[in-house]
Amino acid sequence: MARVYNFSAGPAVLPEEVLREAQAGMLDYKGTGMSVMEMSHRSAAFANIIETAEQDLRDLMAIPDGYHVLFLQGGATQQFAAIPMNIMQNKKADYIVSGSWSKKAAKEAKLYGDVNVVASSEDENFSYVPDVDGLKFDEDADYVYICQNETIYGTRYPKLPDTGSLPLVSDVSSMFLSEPVNVSDYGIIYGGVQKNVGPAGVVIVIVRDDLVREDVIPQTPTIMRYMTQVDAKSLSNTPPCWGIYVCGLVFKWLKGLGGLDVMKRMNEEKAAILYDFLDQSKLFKGTARKDCRSLMNVPFVTGDPELDAKFIAECKDHKIESIKGHRSVGGMRASIYNAMPKEGVQALVDFMGQFEKENL
Numbered sequence: 001m002a003r004v005y006n007f008s009a010g011p012a013v014l015p016e017e018v019l020r021e022a023q024a025g026m027l028d029y030k031g032t033g034m035s036v037m038e039m040s041h042r043s044a045a046f047a048n049i050i051e052t053a054e055q056d057l058r059d060l061m062a063i064p065d066g067y068h069v070l071f072l073q074g075g076a077t078q079q080f081a082a083i084p085m086n087i088m089q090n091k092k093a094d095y096i097v098s099g100s101w102s103k104k105a106a107k108e109a110k111l112y113g114d115v116n117v118v119a120s121s122e123d124e125n126f127s128y129v130p131d132v133d134g135l136k137f138d139e140d141a142d143y144v145y146i147c148q149n150e151t152i153y154g155t156r157y158p159k160l161p162d163t164g165s166l167p168l169v170s171d172v173s174s175m176f177l178s179e180p181v182n183v184s185d186y187g188i189i190y191g192g193v194q195k196n197v198g199p200a201g202v203v204i205v206i207v208r209d210d211l212v213r214e215d216v217i218p219q220t221p222t223i224m225r226y227m228t229q230v231d232a233k234s235l236s237n238t239p240p241c242w243g244i245y246v247c248g249l250v251f252k253w254l255k256g257l258g259g260l261d262v263m264k265r266m267n268e269e270k271a272a273i274l275y276d277f278l279d280q281s282k283l284f285k286g287t288a289r290k291d292c293r294s295l296m297n298v299p300f301v302t303g304d305p306e307l308d309a310k311f312i313a314e315c316k317d318h319k320i321e322s323i324k325g326h327r328s329v330g331g332m333r334a335s336i337y338n339a340m341p342k343e344g345v346q347a348l349v350d351f352m353g354q355f356e357k358e359n360l
């Protein structure tokens with residue numbers, strides 16, 4: 001067996017302990033004589049899996065009682081539509097566009113109402129997060145939307161916008177459970193799990209009770225109504241059972257480590273290894289502005305596409321995989337999610353140092 005250091009942006013690295021535990025239960029989950037993959041979603045064993053997963057997530061994020069936790073399908077992208085369909089009663093929403101994901105979300109919401117882009121960082125290829133101080137929001141807007149960590153450009157909001165009484169909706173896909181958040185700051189906080197939490201196929205939506213509404217846009221499919229899923233406790237139809245199970249194992253893993261404060265400290269330590277190297281390097285440079293750098297996704301370039309390609313090719317010899325950057329930034333991107341061990345980041349930085357000596 002040869003595990004690599006997997007820097008993929010998503011689907012992405014999972015904790016080895018979790019993979020081993022899933023493997024151990026593959027043929028016979030806890031004496032049921034079957035895999036979780038083969039099990040009825042109405043069974044007692046699965047009821048226990050989803051209820052435990054929800055409780056562990058509530059513990060980890062300190063989710064207040066007034067919020068519902070939904071385990072859904074369709075990815076974060078389906079939520080780009082589900083959010084306006086469910087909560088755009090005035091047909092108005094304010095979006096802050098800080099990268100491709102918030103731009104796509106804004107475009108989708110336009111199908112359902114007026115979308116006002118209150119700030120954008122597209123002028124500098126989304127290398128920063130717009131300053132949120134002094135932003136004015138429409139009093140009649142149904143919500144304010146952000147993507148809190150832009151996976152492609154490697155930026156993260158240094159602080160949240162003050163939206164007053166307007167609900168803040170945040171896509172946290174690529175920073176989910178990487179650090180503590182104050183759930184009460186949000187109306188909806190959601191993310192696809194395949195970046196930092198589990199296998200592809202699950203999106204977790206944490207929604208405040210007053211945003212679970214009957215008066216949704218009339219054509220909203222029944223399955224996409226938050227009310228349907230809240231009433232059915234995410235079991236309106238067959239949920240992504242296996243994915244939810246593995247997310248639950250990751251929640252236990254995080255609790256075992258000491259929770260999100262500990263995880264944040266570990267993530268800061270890992271990110272510092274890479275950023276400190278980039279800041280002194282004469283060959284490589286980070287592309288995101290320093291005050292809004294992500295702890296999770298770190299894009300960097302040499303400035304010479306041929307040298308970038310050479311670096312990426314040689315990474316293979318050092319067990320460094322999936323380091324190629326997204327085409328809209330170019331160069332490299334190291335996604336250093338929760339499950340990336342510190343040794344992986346160290347191995348990357350060691351090789352970057354060696355490559356710099358050989359190629360400068």
Ligand SMILES: *Cc1c(COP(=O)(O)O)cnc(C)c1O
Pocket residue numbers: 010074075076077078101147149150151171172173174192195
């Ligand atoms: C990957 C990603 C998405 C899209 O997720 P899907 O599950 O593929 O729909 C949306 N937002 C962010 C921030 C992402 O990183």
